[in-house]
Amino acid sequence: MDVKVSEGIVSQLSTESRLAPESGIVEVVNSAREREDLIPLWVGEGDLPTPDFICRAAKQSLDAGETFYTYQRGIPELRSALADYHAGLHGRSFSDQRFFVTGSGMQAIQIAVTSVVSPGDEVLVPSPAWPNLAAAVEIRGGRAVTVPMMFRPGGWELDMDRLMAARTARTRAIFINTPCNPTGWVASCEDLRGILDFARKHGLWIIADEVYARFFFGEGGRAPSFADVAEDDDRILFVNTFSKNWSMTGWRIGWLSGPSEIGQVIENLIQYATSGVPVFSQRAAAAALTEGETYLQDQISRAKTGRQLVIEQLSSSPRFRFAVPEGAFYAFFGIDGVTDARRLALDLVRDTGVGLAPGTAFGTAGDGFLRLCFARSTDYLREGLGRIVQWIEQV
């Protein structure tokens, strides 16, 4: 690549697009592309393909010729299945008019951000955090204001005073990801009530990412949700995805839920983003919701086993710093005496072939940490963890 030419034409792009960050994982991934003994645990994705009963629904839809334009908000069957799924989770009814099908959880975030943030507005983002929300805000011309969470061996903590102190006259929304990727933090009902009170008092929106709600290792079968403490007309936009629960990362289908009164605005934003989601993918997603509970329970069991293995192995050396994850399927850990997570991830994959994501990819509050996805088969995970533990003894 001719760098001069590149700088020339790249400099002609919009400032926001030029400043959009590259994935903080890619450098590590690229450094190990050719390795044959690689154990990649860097991406937030399991190792199983989408189950047959879900693929079958898509194939049947294709065979039936469902290849035309469709409803921007999602097909009625899927919106209704989403309402039923949430009713089952929360023990109360939901209107299907609250649900909007999106082309990935990422797109649900993009649309949520666009719908509440104007250029110049601010969004509060507890950190470490999955970086894509902040990037979407900045591309929009808004500002993501990070609020560092505190690492304690007993668990990460969100300091409400610090969150409140970060608010300015331009603050429009708070992003809350619970269970949290990457830290495994789960907001308690008390946390959620505190955040909601704060949001109500100042007229802020909450963008609630509860993608990992089902991967919860406490009591009750799911993590506490804003749906437990809020009213239907509270200013909350839930963003979610089919990716994690039903091994559908490659499908790019998710959903947004919020007050049904904003339906026309959400429909318009979908129209001008991707104009809807393929019907055949929506049929697959509906199958996931209506026939996928057993499969999901298996995935949760698998994550529990993986988590147990991680806890055992990371407890084997006092040099590991970590809080036991209460939810999601990641271990987020540091190594005593090591502060440069990027260097650590590069060294680790070079020396052992185990690929982890550097904590810096999740904001400066993640520096010194590594993220490991434990939604994997036991043998595979055991091998990866074994290599890490052995390596630690030598460095």
Place this chain on the structure above:
Amino acid sequence: MDVKVSEGIVSQLSTESRLAPESGIVEVVNSAREREDLIPLWVGEGDLPTPDFICRAAKQSLDAGETFYTYQRGIPELRSALADYHAGLHGRSFSDQRFFVTGSGMQAIQIAVTSVVSPGDEVLVPSPAWPNLAAAVEIRGGRAVTVPMMFRPGGWELDMDRLMAARTARTRAIFINTPCNPTGWVASCEDLRGILDFARKHGLWIIADEVYARFFFGEGGRAPSFADVAEDDDRILFVNTFSKNWSMTGWRIGWLSGPSEIGQVIENLIQYATSGVPVFSQRAAAAALTEGETYLQDQISRAKTGRQLVIEQLSSSPRFRFAVPEGAFYAFFGIDGVTDARRLALDLVRDTGVGLAPGTAFGTAGDGFLRLCFARSTDYLREGLGRIVQWIEQV
């Protein structure tokens, strides 16, 4: 719906999202939902489902378990097939690094707009135009500056002086859709050179929508393209889709092409929009490119037949005002003495069951006109046109 509540919470959304326009066709569509004898010609979509050889590629990919995250820029097979396809069309080679797979032609536009427009910037848009580009610019916080084209019975005309006069210090890009939806206007090589010279002189980007390039009724098998007159490093972003050529409207897959030097920025924008397109859809798109030429030629023949029928019928009464479309697959016509296209479309569908899109959906320059999609089977089209002609004699 409780309007007070609605106004309340809708008023809390971002200004840009609240102002995003509803589709100008929906009101007409809704007015006729229950009709059994409906002949809907309002949408830009053919009446054939996606052909088997394309669906088969997707189904095989699903069977092979290709359901994981993939390349943000698109799978190498598809990028390479896109380069070959363009090489075939233009008789010269293209680097596969110029091509980026997007989740619809609409998303290609959204990403093109984001990459060159900052909030406050302006984009010149000849009008009448497919409204989604302008909406994407306005949602971005930019301004779409329409440049009215002139209707002449010999064909719509783009007045270069008028285009140039619309430029201000904030102008960042020009949107050119050729062949044009809805007018059927096709830019000549001379037009393209003039626009390119103007863009080069003032450092403007061109967003080139050549979606209907193959539906061209002049000599040469395809419409003139910016690729005929520009260099690879010109500031042109081509946006395109698989929807129209290969009956894939429901798949939401398209592509963007531009200078390969901006690849990392485009990759990042895809990451923060939908993070890529399903591999199984990309396999289908690759099949469309590599095995779909015969199918495409059939579609073009079909459009030619439809166009001929439209010309004959609209020539049957001196009350029809229209220019023979040089490309795309729409008739854009007015009726003498009628200025309110919205009213006309509503009356027409009520009285005859023929559904057309009001020209107002394509900007004020389209008022007084109706858009009819002629990518339909001959019998169906003949019936629809017959009803229109008969109705005209009575009103």
